[in-house]
Amino acid sequence: MNATLHEKLLGWYRVHGRDLPWRRSKDPYAIWISEVMLQQTRVETVIPYYTRWMEQFPNIQTLARSTTDQILSLWEGLGYYRRAHNLRKAAHMIIEEFHATIPDQVADLERLPGVGIYTAAAIAALAFNLDVLALDGNLRRVIARLIDLEVDPRRRQGERCIYEWADKAMPVGQAGEFNQALMDLGATICTPRKPKCGLCPLMQDCLAYARGTQLERPIPRPGVRVPLYHVSAAVIQRADTVLIGRRPEGKLLGGLWEFPGGKQDPGESMEACMRREIQEELGVEVQVGVLLGIFPHAYTHFKVNVHAYRCLILSGEPQALDHDQLCWVALPDLEKYPMGKVDRLIANLLITDHNP
DNA sequence: GATACGTGGAA
DNA sequence: TTTCCAAGTAT
CATH class of the missing domain: 3.90.79.10 (Nucleoside Triphosphate Pyrophosphohydrolase)
Incomplete structure (x- = not known):
């Protein structure tokens, strides 16, 4: 009775969470590759690229031995090609500076080219179960709605509110599932447009839902003209x-x-x-x-x-x-x-x- | 903080 | 057709 937010969230996740190729193991390498491919890129788009990559480069060693042409051919069509170059560079760095082992601390992970604050936190939480929030676009939107955030969650002030919320809401020792549950909620229920609030396990916890402001959260970013x-x-x-x-x-x-x-x-x-x-x-x-x-x-x-x-x-x-x-x-x-x-x-x- | 960096799907 | 934007990072 009176289940906490994270109990409802994790319960929902165990039933409705997505079965994705990179979730079948906790191999830090597999999680790293998937997280980089998923940067600004949809899951459905990534899956075939991820499968081919893991067949051709199943571990750090095979990636480090790859050529630019190999990785670019594999990456062709996926976009943001710097990611592919950075993966190779990072593989070399991991071998030379980290004894061929993917580091398990956020600060070390962030030193890898192509690994920023989100990806470092995602690897730390999903592969090593560290209690950190992997704050991506999904979580910004979901949490902005949960707390009815009136400022832009992409700016520092809004970000601070989100991390403060996470400090209280995240259950100790379950960061991997907690983060992934919020991501899946954002991808399938708490979507950018037409959120399915009626199916949301956190309906009763959502301030925006209570106030009817779901469609106004997060507040829109100022538009930019493209020449x-x-x-x-x-x-x-x-x-x-x-x-x-x-x-x-x-x-x-x-x-x-x-x-x-x-x-x-x-x-x-x-x-x-x-x-x-x-x-x-x-x-x-x-x-x-x-x-x-x-x-x-x-x-x-x-x-x-x-x-x-x-x-x-x-x-x-x-x-x-x-x-x-x-x-x-x-x-x-x-x-x-x-x-x-x-x-x-x-x-x-x-x-x-x-x-x- | 603003800008560069790809592509494709949905409305 | 246009617009928005999807698991961000580097400069």
Whole structure:
């Protein structure tokens, strides 16, 4: 009688919690990989990538021995490619500085590249059962509603309130289940839109529900405008091969391959943009040929329309002025080169045209 | 604190 | 079609 909040929550979790691949063991490595893949990424999207990763790199040692191309090929399409580079770097650090064992303290975990405050807490709680709150977007929303938080849970003041709530609400020694229960509640019941309050085990504990403010919590973040750019992309063929370049690591689509090109300047025609970008990136003059298509794409903070042209080199030999590497690739081999969404689309067009 | 960093699903 | 945003991190 009069069950506490955590008793109701954990009881609900044992019945309704999701059966997810990375929950089948408490292997810190498996939990680490899953948590990094899940950063800003949906569970359904992650599952096939996670399965393939664990087959190819089942432990720290196999990951440390991997190549950039291997991990990028596996990561292609998942987004936030820095995560893949960081996983490799972290594997090396774990072997050199932590005796090939994933550390079990939050402060040590946070030193690993790609592991921030959330992921460190998640590994500590889920793999090592430390009493810490793994505060992600789900928990921000769920707890903001439970305490009817009137300030932004993404800012420091709101965050403080959430951690204070957790200090009182989290049962000692059950942080792993407690965190995962809140995550599942946020993913299935206490959703961003249309929360299913009638099915919520914490309905009677929820201040927002009591006050009818569920839909106003958490308070919305101020909107940001995303600019639209126009970008050129060159399909330069020689015999049965096409020219692609590797983007520098650390920036957008770092380490991935692309068709050369770039952003249109204000007032510039798209064909002039194409010629200028090729001159700057490859050091050669090109004739801009037929337009293969215009490919719209939305990134986090801007949108693009990519105009893909066939181009013909008029003079000179392409050099890697603005790329890590250049490569002439036979069309059927294009699929072996990891690319972002738009370039993959263009590559698939070429492969299809070549193979009717 | 603000900004960069991908993609796809839902409304 | 547009908008929002989903298990965040690094700079």
